[in-house]
Amino acid sequence: MSDTVIVIGAGHNGLVAAALLARRGLRVRVIESRAVAGGLCAGEAFHPGYRHIGVHHDASTLRPWVARALQLSTHGLSLRPPPPILVAGPGEHEGWVLPSLRGSSDPTEALGSGPEPSLGEHQAGIHALEALLTSVSPVLQGFLDNPAPSLDLSTPSWPVIQRALALRGLGARQMLELMRIAALPVDDALAEYIPAPRLRAALALPALIGAYMGPWSPHSAGLWLLQGAQTASDVAGGPAELSRILEKVATHHGAEILFEHEVERIRIEDGRVEGVVLRGGDEIDATVVVSSLEPRRTLLDLISPLDLPVQLEDEIRCHRVRATSAKLHLALSGLPRWSSAEGVFERIRVAGDPASLERAFDAAKHRRLPAAPALDVRVPTVSEPGLAPPGHHVASVHVLGVPYEPAGGWSPEVRRRLSDAALDQLEEVAPGIGASVVGIELLTPPDLEARFGISGGHLLHGEAALDQLWSLRPGPLLSRHETPIEGLFLASGGIHPGGGPSGASGALAARAIQEADQRRGRRP
Amino acid sequence: MSTRYDAIIIGGGHNGLVCAAYLAKAGRKVLVLERRPVLGGAAVTEELHPGFKYTVCSYVVSLMRPWIVRELELARCGLQLIPLECSFTPHLEGPGLCRWPDPQRTREEIAGLSVADAEQYPRFGQAMGRLARFVKDVIDQPAPDPASLWPSDLGQLARHARAFQQLSSADALNQIKLATMSAADLLDEWFESDALKAPMSCSGIIGTFLGVRSPGTAAVLLHHYMGEIDGASRAWGIARGGNGAVSEAIATAARGFGATIRTQAAVARILVRGGEAAGVVLDSGDEIEAKVVVSAAEPRLTFLRLLGREHLDDDFVARIKRYRCRGSSGKVNLALDRLPSFTCRPGDGLHIRGDIAVAPSIDYLEEAYDEAKYGAFSRRPYLNVVIPSLLDPTLAPPGKHVMSIFVQYAPYALEAGPSAWPSQREAFGDAVVQTLAEYCPGLEASILHRQVLTPWDLEQQFGLTEGNIFHGELTADQLLFQRPLAGWARYRSPVPGLWMCASGTHPGGGVMGAPGGLAAKAILSAAVV
Structure with missing residues (x-):
């Protein structure tokens, strides 16, 4: 049994790691506490007859190299251009239709359909932003797609030199520009291209999901660029379909998934992994354990404090996981009609202006409910009508400006006030939507924490911030996926390169395991 | 047009004077032109109420580079620094917090809040001290240029890289x-007591339009550990005679080296001939010629007002217009009939002979910032109070005192626009005095005279664009090789013969004199004069 690899958690990263390891011929057992695979990417029924496509509702962050490594397209992965985004406003002429700004697209993606972008006088500004993103993305992708280098400074580090050279390869002017913009507040950076405040707020919004920042916080432009660089083609069917395909691929290569089994403890002897103990007392021996759980949980809950080196504890306790958003799923009896544009839209942003977006962050910061939460909306039934009864729809909504816990706690009354505030925001841009709501599921950060085991209810397994990236995600000892505990590897979004449904941390963890094996001369 | 100077320095602030002194010391014929009747720019002492001398704007000294003090022999020119030894944070309930010159006493005081924090406090100081040594090396040289391929620049980069490499992993x-x-997040990693973290975090926000929870503010925490007075590090101080005495000492040095200094000589514009800076035109219409013109004014003022965009290419103009100078602070100076007494620690004592910070909690500071973001001054602001007359009795009549109150946040751009400041000035002053009076009742009744400086006033009176006390925000996008702009961080400007020498250049603001000194060295080594 010594060749068994245990993967804890069947989210996107766990499944990617499991599939890559099983393909190498290792015996892989994935242990998932829930009855479905996918974790935050699992599509689930939230109201009788209505399904969502995951708590994450956008899979365009899937890294193309991960999809290629697992040949996901031969297993049914279908790529398409991300659907255009409606920047919804209250009046008829107050909306725009945005293309998705992204760092790369896959040449094999299917042609898109749907509304054409309509940007009016901002066409040139958006094109210039696209050009900026296109030019800097290869450099940023170099950071995202390779293992984080060691911060041991005693020897010159080739990966660091490589990244520095890539940065220099942009040319002096563009390199300096990237360094300048990355440090700016995202609203200041966008203002150099887009004079319309409401359009800027909508552009900025997605970079703030998972950041403890508002649009006026320094460094948020850096996160915006990274997110753009990470955005590629959209996965048809969204995160739910991605999870289904990854589950299929993992089992195809021989990985076994144990559903509704929960790891209670990782067994460690003399600084070395021996296996896991399941809730209920069963034990499974293994020389390698890969945890795709959020890293605070792995280290602080699954490992006995006696087995955890104090440096690792210090490092993980500094990893910040303050959530600033909740998730809302709406079952709708009809298609929302947006007052600012004719047509059918799958992706909609309700962001107000930069000041109101900043005020939403203030609310989260000071543990209040936001008066006007910002919303990132997806209506997946536009392309997948089967998710709801005929003629009915589903709206999946990230609600920004929500603290982990408001002062006074989450009473049913406070929960209702939050969903009402979100619905009021929607009603303003889609009159009549409130009357069409037939079912609501609100997932506050503590709900997400309880259901998915993510500390702080943080969707990215840890805040996105410049000091929580690369070799510092979550810290120099743990960012390289291999840990100082022999046989324990980490494959969560809380580890480099982070982000949403990308599969990258799982793939880099699988690579780290292979390299560790080669180092020990065990396997080819 | 009798004399032609080697160099004209626009602005007699401390950096302009340092630059002038160095150029004069090297034998150049130098003229300093100051618009106001007093020298010093934002480092001035003025007697605005009979017998009371206010250190009007900048009020402490810590970063004044020791090599400048030495090379210009400022001590001989009358500069005397008195250390501020305590940091006191009054609270409305409980005894407040005082950090003393005696480490053991500080430890006991912090242990009252948290035993763990008392243990951590000296360790934090040591860690910051090690990093400060690394950073000092960076601020005492021209900014490294990562885009340059010149061997000398690559060599400098390599030296900094090696110094970084020699830090321990933990220090790196x-x-x-x-x-x-952010300052708050960094301190969260070290300490648990909010009452300790709050006053410590403040040094991360001074002069910046950011909150203690804004990313990037941790960098400025180091400043507290970089101060050097008489070779002793980690000390802040005041100059005997107020901060104007710093400027006076530098001016005395400059005159001693032969520089000419004129006050009430406002420069209207920079004279350009054949694409090169050739001198200046004064408000009076007089033209004065020089081989080089060095501006100690803030960069946007220098290029857009004094030079004029017709002498610059569009790209440069667009970039300099983006240079961020949002003012965020104000200043209230008080003449007091008697010494204030804090409820939580009544009476006179060592605790009020240092700096006194109204910063009761991280949330208090962040709320103050949040209010200002949307264009209103903080009703409950962060205050940094110094009573310089306790250390230097020459500043006030016997038994009476002057109090300097640095206030944050006061946004330049009020919701109704910056020109609404004059109508809100006194309300702002009232908010400041009321906030402080909560901690020392009776303060209002002891006020003999009050001077309120809003960001608008700082711009109007001292030429600080948007009232930014550092000639441009100290954020990562405009520091080091990007101060004021990437490609123009070596004191030169796109117009031959025009140079920059003040806080809008590397290494930035604070009464340290480094920009002036480094600019002079750059001008001399370029052998243009």
């Missing part, structure tokens, strides 16, 4: 964290 990690984190 802290250095990266300092450069990227």
Whole structure:
């Protein structure tokens, strides 16, 4: 049994790691506490007859190299251009239709359909932003797609030199520009291209999901660029379909998934992994354990404090996981009609202006409910009508400006006030939507924490911030996926390169395991 | 047009004077032109109420580079620094917190809040001290240029890289964290007591339109550990005679080296001939010629007002217009009939002979910032109070005192626009005095005279664009090789013969004199004069 690899958690990263390891011929057992695979990417029924496509509702962050490594397209992965985004406003002429700004697209993606972008006088500004993103993305992708280098400074580090050279390869002017913009507040950076405040707020919004920042916080432009660089083609069917395909691929290569089994403890002897103990007392021996759980949980809950080196504890306790958003799923009896544009839209942003977006962050910061939460909306039934009864729809909504816990706690009354505030925001841009709501599921950060085991209810397994990236995600000892505990590897979004449904941390963890094996001369 | 100077310095602030002194010391014929009747720019002492001398704007000295003090022999020119030894944070309930010159006493005081924090406090100081040594090396040289391929620049980069490499892993990690984190987050990693973290976090926000939770503010925490007075590090101080005495000492040095200094000589514009700076035109219409013109004014003022965009290419103009100068602070100076007494620690004592920070909690500071973001001054602001007359009795009549109150936040751009400031000035002053009076009742009744400086006043009176006390925000996008703009961080400007020498250039603001000194050295080594 010594060749068994245990993967804890069947989210996107766990499944990617499991599939890559099983393909190498290792015996892989994935242990998932829930009855479905996918974790935050699992599509689930939230109201009788209505399904969502995951708590994450956008899979365009899937890294193309991960999809290629697992040949996901031969297993049914279908790529398409991300659907255009409606920047919804209250009046008829107050909306725009945005293309998705992204760092790369896959040449094999299917042609898109749907509304054409309509940007009016901002066409040139958006094109210039696209050009900026296109030019800097290869450099940023170099950071995202390779293992984080060691911060041991005693020897010159080739990966660091490589990244520095890539940065220099942009040319002096563009390199300096990237360094300048990355440090700016995202609203200041966008203002150099887009004079319309409401359009800027909508552009900025997605970079703030998972950041403890508002649009006026320094460094948020850096996160915006990274997110753009990470955005590629959209996965048809969204995160739910991605999870289904990854589950299929993992089992195809021989990985076994144990559903509704929960790891209670990782067994460690003399600084070395021996296996896991399941809730209920069963034990499974293994020389390698890969945890795709959020890293605070792995280290602080699954490992006995006696087995955890104090440096690792210090490092993980500094990893910040303050959530600033909740998730809302709406079952709708009809298609929302947006007052600012004719047509059918799958992706909609309700962001107000930069000041109101900043005020939403203030609310989260000071543990209040936001008066006007910002919303990132997806209506997946536009392309997948089967998710709801005929003629009915589903709206999946990230609600920004929500603290982990408001002062006074989450009473049913406070929960209702939050969903009402979100619905009021929607009603303003889609009159009549409130009357069409037939079912609501609100997932506050503590709900997400309880259901998915993510500390702080943080969707990215840890805040996105410049000091929580690369070799510092979550810290120099743990960012390289291999840990100082022999046989324990980490494959969560809380580890480099982070982000949403990308599969990258799982793939880099699988690579780290292979390299560790080669180092020990065990396997080819 | 009798004399032609080697160099004209626009602005007699401390950096302009330092630059002038160095150029004069090297034998150049130098003229300093100051618009106001007093020298010093934002480092001035003025007697605005009979017998009371206010250190009007900048009020402490710590970063004054020791090499400048030495090379210009400022001590001989009358500069005397008195250390501020205590940091006191009054609270409405409980005894407040005082950090003393005696480490053991500080430890006992902090232990009253948290025993763990008392243990951590000296360790934090040591870690910051090690990093400060690394950073000092960077601020005492021209900014490294990562885009340059010149061997000398590559060599400088390599030297900094080697110095970084020689830090221990823990120090290197802290250095990266300092450069990227918020002050509050960084302190959260070290300490648990909010009452301790709040006053410590303040040094991360001074002069910046950011809150203690804004990323990037941790970097400025280091400043507290970089101060050097008489070779002793980690000390802040005041100059005997107020901060104007710093400027006076530098002016005395400059005159001693032969520089000419004129006050009430406002420069209307920079004279350009054949695409090169050739001198200046005064408000009076007089033209004065020089081989080089060095501006100690803030960069936007220098290029857009004094030079004129017709002499610059569009790209440069667009970039300099983006240079961020949002003012965020104000100043209230008081003449007091008697010494204030704090409820939580009544009476006179060592605790009020240092700096006194109204910063009761991190949330208090962040709320003050949040209010200002939307264009209103903080009703409950962060205050940094110094009573310089306690240390230097020459500043006020016997038994009476002057109090300097630095206030944050006062946004330049009020919701109704910056020109609404004059109508809100006194309300702002009232908010400041009322906030402080909560901690020392009776303060209002002891006020003999009050001077309120809003960001608008700082701009109107001292030429600080948007009232930014550092000639441009100290954020990562405009520091080092990007101060004021990437490609123009070596004191030169796109117009031959025009140079920059003040806080809008590397290494930035604070009464340290480094920009002036480094600019002079750059001008001399370029052998243009």
